[in-house]
Amino acid sequence: MPEVIFPGPEGRLEGRFxxxxxxxxPVAMILHPHPNANGTMNNKIVQLLYQTFVRRGFATLRFNFRGVGKSQGIFDKGIGELSDAASALDWVQSIHPEAETTWVAGFGFGAWIGMQLLMRRPEIKGFISIAPPANMFDFSFLAPCPSSGIIIQGEVDEVVTQGAVQKLVDKLRTQRHITIHHDTIPGANHHFANELDLLMKSVDDYLDMRLAKDLKR
Known part of the structure; x- marks a missing residue:
């Protein structure tokens, strides 16, 4: 899990690769929660997502958005952070230019950035969005959503409302040619404090299913 420093739009970005x-x-990139809420690439959920993709043989990157840790720049309300994510993906692809597929996973703010990124990068074929803040940020850019994925939320999430997430899921499920899975983790709060095992079982079950389908093609 070596530390890496790579160029971003506003200076260097710090990551683990x-x-x-x-x-x-295949390539996987993991995006962390809101920088203004102490979100970093060392968030527990981000680390667990990183580890599960590493175990599956992916070229896997987690990194700090601008202004977090050793990453240069200042918080840019999502605009600059989307550029950071695009630069990070460019960097991974420069190392693995022949990657057979690309996944993006994010938690909270990172889920919002990740879903914007998949709209811009057709090579992203799968996504994992954990507690996407549909009640706090605009997700209308998903028109249409180009990739299948899973959205996971805690049953008693005190930050992201179930109704907003369900509305997002329902909207995405009207689109053709993609499949949206939706799991609600019983008893889990926004950070899945006592339900991390259940959260990661949901993630792993979904990846088992998707990757098995890819092998059959």
Whole structure:
């Protein structure tokens, strides 16, 4: 899990990167929660997502948005952070130019950035959005959503409302050619404080299903 420093739009960005185990290994990028709410790449959920993709042989990157940790720049209300994510993906792809597919996963604010990124990058074929803040940020850019994925929320999330997430899921499920899974973790708050095992079981079950389908193609 080596530390990496790579160029971003406003200076260097700090990350942790695990190379893929084979030449055409798939790529995964993990995006952290809101910087103004102490979100960093060392968030527990971000680390668990990172570890699960590493175990599956992905070339996996988690990094700090601008102004967080050793990353240069200042918070830019999501606009600059989306550019950071695009630069981070460019950097991974420069190391794994023949990646067979790309995934993006994010928690909270990171889920919002990740879903914007998949609209811009057609190589992203799967997403994991944990507690996407649909009651706080505009998700109308998903028109249409180009990739299948899973949205996961805690049953007693005190930050992101269930109604807003359900509305987002319902909207995405009207679109053709993609499939949106939606899991609600019983008893879980916004940070899944006592339900991390259940959260990661949801993630792993979904990845098992999606990756098995990819192998059959």
């Amino acid at each position: 695990h190379p893929g185990l084979r030449p055409r290994a």
